[in-house]
Amino acid sequence: xxxxILVSCQRNSQIPNIISEMTETTQTNDDxxxxxxxxxxxxxxxxxxxxTVDSQSVLVGIGDDAAVVSTPSGPMLLxxxxxVDGVHFRSVDERWFDVxxxxxxSNLSDIAAMGGVPDHALVTLGVPQGAxxxxxxxxxxxxNRAFEKxxxxxxxxxxxxxxxxxxxxALTGHPSLDAAGNSAWLERxxxxxxxxxxxxxxxxxxxxxxxxxxxxxxxxxxxxxxxxHYRPRPRIRLGSQLVEAGVVCAMDISDGLVGDIExxxxxxxxxxxIEIPRIPITSELVFMFGNSxxxxxxxxxxxxxxxxxxxxxxxxxxxxxxxxxxxxxxxVSGEGPTGGKVVxxxxxxxxxxxxxxxxxxxxx
Amino acid sequence: xxxxILVSCQRNSQIPNIISEMTETTQTNDDxxxxxxxxxxxxxxxxxxxxTVDSQSVLVGIGDDAAVVSTPSGPMLLxxxxxVDGVHFRSVDERWFDVxxxxxxSNLSDIAAMGGVPDHALVTLGVPQGAxxxxxxxxxxxxNRAFEKxxxxxxxxxxxxxxxxxxxxALTGHPSLDAAGNSAWLERxxxxxxxxxxxxxxxxxxxxxxxxxxxxxxxxxxxxxxxxHYRPRPRIRLGSQLVEAGVVCAMDISDGLVGDIExxxxxxxxxxxIEIPRIPITSELVFMFGNSxxxxxxxxxxxxxxxxxxxxxxxxxxxxxxxxxxxxxxxVSGEGPTGGKVVxxxxxxxxxxxxxxxxxxxxx
Numbered sequence: 001x002x003x004x005i006l007v008s009c010q011r012n013s014q015i016p017n018i019i020s021e022m023t024e025t026t027q028t029n030d031d032x033x034x035x036x037x038x039x040x041x042x043x044x045x046x047x048x049x050x051x052t053v054d055s056q057s058v059l060v061g062i063g064d065d066a067a068v069v070s071t072p073s074g075p076m077l078l079x080x081x082x083x084v085d086g087v088h089f090r091s092v093d094e095r096w097f098d099v100x101x102x103x104x105x106s107n108l109s110d111i112a113a114m115g116g117v118p119d120h121a122l123v124t125l126g127v128p129q130g131a132x133x134x135x136x137x138x139x140x141x142x143x144n145r146a147f148e149k150x151x152x153x154x155x156x157x158x159x160x161x162x163x164x165x166x167x168x169x170a171l172t173g174h175p176s177l178d179a180a181g182n183s184a185w186l187e188r189x190x191x192x193x194x195x196x197x198x199x200x201x202x203x204x205x206x207x208x209x210x211x212x213x214x215x216x217x218x219x220x221x222x223x224x225x226x227x228x229h230y231r232p233r234p235r236i237r238l239g240s241q242l243v244e245a246g247v248v249c250a251m252d253i254s255d256g257l258v259g260d261i262e263x264x265x266x267x268x269x270x271x272x273x274i275e276i277p278r279i280p281i282t283s284e285l286v287f288m289f290g291n292s293x294x295x296x297x298x299x300x301x302x303x304x305x306x307x308x309x310x311x312x313x314x315x316x317x318x319x320x321x322x323x324x325x326x327x328x329x330x331x332v333s334g335e336g337p338t339g340g341k342v343v344x345x346x347x348x349x350x351x352x353x354x355x356x357x358x359x360x361x362x363x364x
Numbered sequence: 365x366x367x368x369i370l371v372s373c374q375r376n377s378q379i380p381n382i383i384s385e386m387t388e389t390t391q392t393n394d395d396x397x398x399x400x401x402x403x404x405x406x407x408x409x410x411x412x413x414x415x416t417v418d419s420q421s422v423l424v425g426i427g428d429d430a431a432v433v434s435t436p437s438g439p440m441l442l443x444x445x446x447x448v449d450g451v452h453f454r455s456v457d458e459r460w461f462d463v464x465x466x467x468x469x470s471n472l473s474d475i476a477a478m479g480g481v482p483d484h485a486l487v488t489l490g491v492p493q494g495a496x497x498x499x500x501x502x503x504x505x506x507x508n509r510a511f512e513k514x515x516x517x518x519x520x521x522x523x524x525x526x527x528x529x530x531x532x533x534a535l536t537g538h539p540s541l542d543a544a545g546n547s548a549w550l551e552r553x554x555x556x557x558x559x560x561x562x563x564x565x566x567x568x569x570x571x572x573x574x575x576x577x578x579x580x581x582x583x584x585x586x587x588x589x590x591x592x593h594y595r596p597r598p599r600i601r602l603g604s605q606l607v608e609a610g611v612v613c614a615m616d617i618s619d620g621l622v623g624d625i626e627x628x629x630x631x632x633x634x635x636x637x638i639e640i641p642r643i644p645i646t647s648e649l650v651f652m653f654g655n656s657x658x659x660x661x662x663x664x665x666x667x668x669x670x671x672x673x674x675x676x677x678x679x680x681x682x683x684x685x686x687x688x689x690x691x692x693x694x695x696v697s698g699e700g701p702t703g704g705k706v707v708x709x710x711x712x713x714x715x716x717x718x719x720x721x722x723x724x725x726x727x728x
Binding site (some may be wrong): 163 | 410414422437442445447452483484488490500504512520526
């Protein structure tokens with residue numbers, strides 16, 4: 001999912017140091033408050049208590065990257081994701097192709113997180129007065145280009161008037177096949193004690209790119225990070241390869257590494273320990289941000305990489321192609337509390353407290 | 365789909381006569397302008413010209429009430445619909461259960477319009493600062509109640525921060541079976557010359573209810589119309605019955621009778637003639653609005669009834685149960701221009717020009 005970093009930026013027209021702003025807004029996971037996760041939990045409760053529930057047809061319900069429902073021909077994946085002007089993008093920037101691309105990628109990444117293959121998309125446009133048709137032509141181009149590259153196609157949609165511009169995408173997909181030829185998928189709740197914790201990478205590039213954009217710095221290293229911000233790539237192919245290799249637990253890194261692993265730990269009721277020196281970051285990020293680079297990698301969202309857990313034997317047997325793309329950054333260190341727990345270890349072996357863990361979409 | 369009548373209301377805090385406002389805003393169907401239909405047409409063009417298109421898997425694409433895509437187990441229906449605060453509902457009214465109900469019904473009605481059966485829904489919430497969790501609990505209750513009653517269930521969703529409250533639903537479904545036991549569905553583009561034109565009804569009740577709500581009138585007849593406004597019912601069962609009876613052309617009446625029939629005529633390249641005395645309206649609407657009742661029936665949206673066309677022999681063979689629910693209001697009177705054409709005949713046999721034909725979601 002998209003995160004909401006631009007709200008932080010908008011609160012201060014001086015383009016502040018985002019890292020320092022992050023300290024003000026560390027998220028909580030209290031499901032009774034008005035957090036993103038509280039609202040999702042309440043939706044799950046409300047739906048579960050209603051008579052609508054045909055639980056046999058819902059294989060994975062509310063709370064994972066995508067739902068998995070059964071159909072006569074086998075399981076189907078369903079996901080949805082919205083972007084809002086002033087929250088996830090700024091219309092004043094007029095980067096419509098990029099906004100369209102990223103809108104598609106945020107949904108495609110949810111399918112990748114389940115190890116699935118994208119199929120059909122529906123797009124809803126919330127259109128403010130005075131918007132131009134050229135805006136939407138460019139938006140459509142960017143969105144369709146991402147679908148061309150990674151799979152999926154738009155088959156319908158809706159257009160409504162709205163004071164605030166927004167776009168919602170809903171995307172279907174189907175699961176990949178495991179080594180035995182059966183449909184299988186990746187879930188957040190399937191981590192087991194002693195699993196290794198792995199990520200694709202590098203991480204932090206998108207958040208770094210956004211900071212550079214906002215500062216106006218024109219250093220060439222910065223441009224590489226800006227590209228990471230505007231043109232993230234969903235890990236569709238790698239997700240399928242993980243399913244084929246027997247991996248069963250994964251999610252995408254959209255809201256920040258530590259916060260997202262916390263959700264995975266919570267869904268699996270385990271404790272996870274990760275080590276800072278093992279987290280993949282690019283030389284450009286270190287060059288541009290020095291010691292702050294690791295904070296961007298720990299908490300910056302919108303990288304759309306994958307985090308997964310698997311027994312050591314499964315990780316060792318991954319193909320050479322997959323091994324080149326991943327880093328082992330930690331392990332599932334024990335049974336955890338219901339709320340899940342993530343311990344971050346620094347280069348001295350000490351426990352490290354990230355300044356911010358990730359992004360709650362309602363507390364930015 | 366929802367229409368946008370509340371924007372008309374908001375423009376004048378005096379709660380004006382909506383009928384007179386309608387004259388200012390008669391919609392155009394020029395696809396090059398910034399209309400809802402122009403934007404949808406451009407999306408269709410952009411998608412068709414992109415390399416994403418696997419046309420074999422798209423049986424009905426952009427522009428009908430729902431898309432129909434092929435899956436290994438047969439065709440699947442996909443639709444999406446959004447509601448926006450200040451456009452489709454007013455948060456200040458705090459009718460959250462009703463808003464949830466109607467949000468579900470507007471999507472369910474798109475499935476009904478295809479003659480299908482609803483399956484799985486995804487809900488996206490755009491949440492403004494200061495919203496309360498109780499608001500969403502009530503919203504969820506109303507939405508789930510509608511799914512309980514008419515089919516379908518929520519299996520996932522997304523939550524994002526937004527200055528303007530909005531909700532998007534995406535809904536899947538599957539087609540009904542025709543008399544031969546094959547999957548079949550209703551399309552806008554399948555009207556044939558000499559078909560009869562039929563509607564379920566009554567019409568205009570929802571728009572009348574909204575006017576009464578805004579005027580504060582407490583007449584009991586008015587309360588029946590208000591109920592029509594807040595608790596519309598999608599014609600799921602009737603849609604299936606039409607498919608079984610061999611009907612192939614239909615859509616739902618969400619934006620206004622004349623405007624919606626114009627879309628059907630346009631999609632089918634035919635001319636349609638309808639007769640005012642045959643349009644079903646309730647005695648409550650006539651009692652409350654007198655001569656204006658017919659205008660509400662011709663242009664008022666959100667009734668979520670169905671309009672369909674079929675040869676006389678098919679209509680005559682409909683079951684008694686279905687016949688009780690429908691009115692024949694006209695016929696497909698000829699081949700039409702590409703843009704479609706609707707002629708309205710009054711009780712004297714004269715051509716009648718409706719003050720407003722329907723609702724374009726971007727020109728309200």
